[in-house]
Amino acid sequence: MILKIALKELKELFREGRFRIAAVIVFALLITSFLVSKRYYDYVNEQHEAARKNARNEWTGQGEKNPHSAAHYGTYAFKPKYPLALIDNGVDKYSGVSIFLEAHKRSDAQYMAAQDQTALSRFGDLTPDFVLVFLIPLLIILLGFNAMSRERESGTLRLLLSQGVKPITLVAGKWLGLFLPIVLLVLPVFVLAAFLLAGVSNFGQFSMAAFTILFVVYLLYYAVFTNLTLLVSALVKKSSLAFVALLSVWIISCLAMPKVTSAIAEELYPYPTQSEFETQIAADKKNGLDGHDPWNAASKKLEAETLAKYGVDNVSQLPFNWDGYLMQQGEEHDAEIYFKHYNLLKETYENQTRVYRTTAALSPFLPTRFLSMAICRTDYAAHWNFADAAERYRIMLVGKMNGDMVDNSKTGDWDYLANEKLWESVPDFEYQPPAYAAVFAANQSNFATLLVWLLVSFAALYVAVSKIKVI
């Protein structure tokens, strides 16, 4: 019986111009956005590969230099783009792509794409995620808002129920009749994407499992909207009112809630401004050890301690290059200050994330958005992971440069030069993104919220339908 109803619904839907037009438009948008993203992705990847090679060549080919000058010259870490970014570009537009790695200073990622675009790009981009998270729920509402109220208005509900059809059977049929077309619409795009993505193997292997989970997440999201649509359609007697109610649901969960939540998160856990952040770091640095200033109080203390330890009375009698040693100590001290302040920043970001997760209870859009970005490795957590890896590499690189100076040159010998042997001994920056297990573990609450949305909306639909009376 359920299948019969579903089949009837499907037939009716396919005959109707409304669905055909909407389906064609959404499908065309999905394909276009996918191809546009693919083009952009290929372009970015090409640039990235070239940039990596250039950065490495510049580093190894910098010629004879004092190791500390080399540390100042530094190198760059470039954020890779993974294949699934094609589906969901996440926050990539708003986070920089490259980090300069130099002595004494932790830099933020530079060059966010949004700054190289006009204000119009703030409306959103024509990417698959735009269609998947914004438009398809709206399509579900457009197709199903009168699924139940139509039967009531035309009197067929009375007829159906008098024939002995249980309301729940009727709704189950309607549910399939609404959900299946959406699956049919999205599935080809995902299959096409899977084929194209499997072919992309420049870097960052494509994980079929992650891709499937992404697909399932979207299906769960659509199931929630299907439930909500039928629920409202069953509760509200007039089709047009049902539509207005559902439209409000869509506006609140997809447009308003993300912004409202951002306002709450920023209010509760404000981010420092760039200048505040820099001032705090500078204040901490000023009170500490200055590797370039041997007259600094903290440096003097370290000098006295080191001299006492080695039982000599002058730094030139030390068995190693004191200048290099002092600079490395200063470097480690600075790195700790950066670590402290970036951790404070990270704490703020994690607190903000908690706010987003809590309010996800009010909007199925939020858990879906965050899960989608996390699986596509384009969320903020992925950016932090990359930035932290780059910082670890920077500390290693500078440490190696100072270490070479400490071991192989004498105190005061600033003319000491190292060559490509030292440069090449520094391994290339190879970034490994966190394993999917870790990504999923970090997103447990988003999975849970989405599932709760699904179960609660199913339950509400069940209760509402079993109370249907024909009056």
Added chain:
Amino acid sequence: MFTSSRYEWISLLRDKWVVALVIIFFSITFFAVRNGHEKVQERTQSIEEVKTATAQAEKKYTNDIDSLSRGLKSAPEPWLDPRSLSVYGQRAGRVVAMDAEPLALIATGQSDLYTHTVKPKLYGEANALGFSELSNPVQLMFGTFDLAFVCIYLLPLLVLAFSYNLLSADKESGVLRLTVSQPVSMYQWLFNKLLVRFVVLALIIILSILISLLMFGVPVEVGVMKLLVLVLIYTLFWFAVAFLINLFGASSGNNAIALVSVWVVLVLLIPAFISQSANTLYPVPSRINMIHQYRVAEAESNKKASELLDGYLRDHPELASQDSTQKNQYSFWLKYFASVEVIQAAVKPVVSEYDAALEEQQHWVNQWRVLSPAVLMQNSLNELAGTSTGHYQNFRKQVLVFSEAWRSYFTPRMFKNERMQPEDIANLPQPGYSATQVTTHYTTDLIGLFVFVAVALGGSVLAYRRFVHTGLVIA
């Protein structure tokens, strides 16, 4: 005619929708303005902090120079001596601040992407100046719940919910048959319905916006009037669209679908299409390639730093020290300036490509923004708020001009091996920023919106002739 609109008034005011609308619109407007206000306050506070810190540093350096030159204090190490031009120029830099415009709270615009205080120093290339603001990219992606969002996105949907059944409800309840049997023009009657609803909503909008702005201390000036005119014309456009769709005579449900589709196309899709095509047609060259070019030029210039200085002096003979026998205390930095000049010249073509590409994108967007009233609105609201792309580009230009002025004050004197004197401080270049240089497009945007209104109303006349006259609607 007057009787019909009077009854329209009465029935509308008795409707609980109006009460709901007042409550909804006022609360979201208030919340939006409050959010904008919070952002502006944070911005102002941050600017104040930086200005205070800079002023304190400046005062300390002034005092130090004064006491050092009068011999009241013993001279510090050369690299800490504020009388040294290189120390002063680097450490006592002035801050260029982009103060918030009075209406900054109405639209966040691009203000969450960029910093509002930049402190140019003596060293450090102009490209190395940071203009980015520190923010959670998730917030940048979701955007701010500001008045611009309420007006551009939510207001049309409210209009839509308020008027999707302007005609169809009467048709569905049978009132329409009654009405057309009266000696009134159908078009006039419908138009009255539209007008009455528009006036009610317009009053709600004006009062909500004015009260919210006044509560957050925004003076009611020309800018606020411009804002209200813009919002009202935009609202009128959406009423006209609702009117047009109603005239096609479909059911309430289908009207609602049609209206939402128009909204999706005009507010979501067309802006995304224009922006996407701008990025595709005028892509900004790869930033990571720019880094490479820059580093190549840097490495080149470092290799021949001393030759560079000679070349630099040949180009700028006026800078060569009069007393060539005396070793210049700034010789290290002078070499550095010479190499910076070479690097800048080498990367200039690459850097100018970025500005050119962005300008072309902006030009493209300006051209095609007439395709969507939402884009016209966004553009004008950002411009009124002083948070448009143009404003930030202009700020950047003014910072670079000051940076150049600051450096030009010190470099020639460094070549002459001079030192900072107490009386020099009054002659230092002063930073300033003014938003008056930014070209705005308010009038064209307004005309564009009027054209949209005219098109929708013109369409409604045609639709009326076609559908209502032939009786299709009533049947």
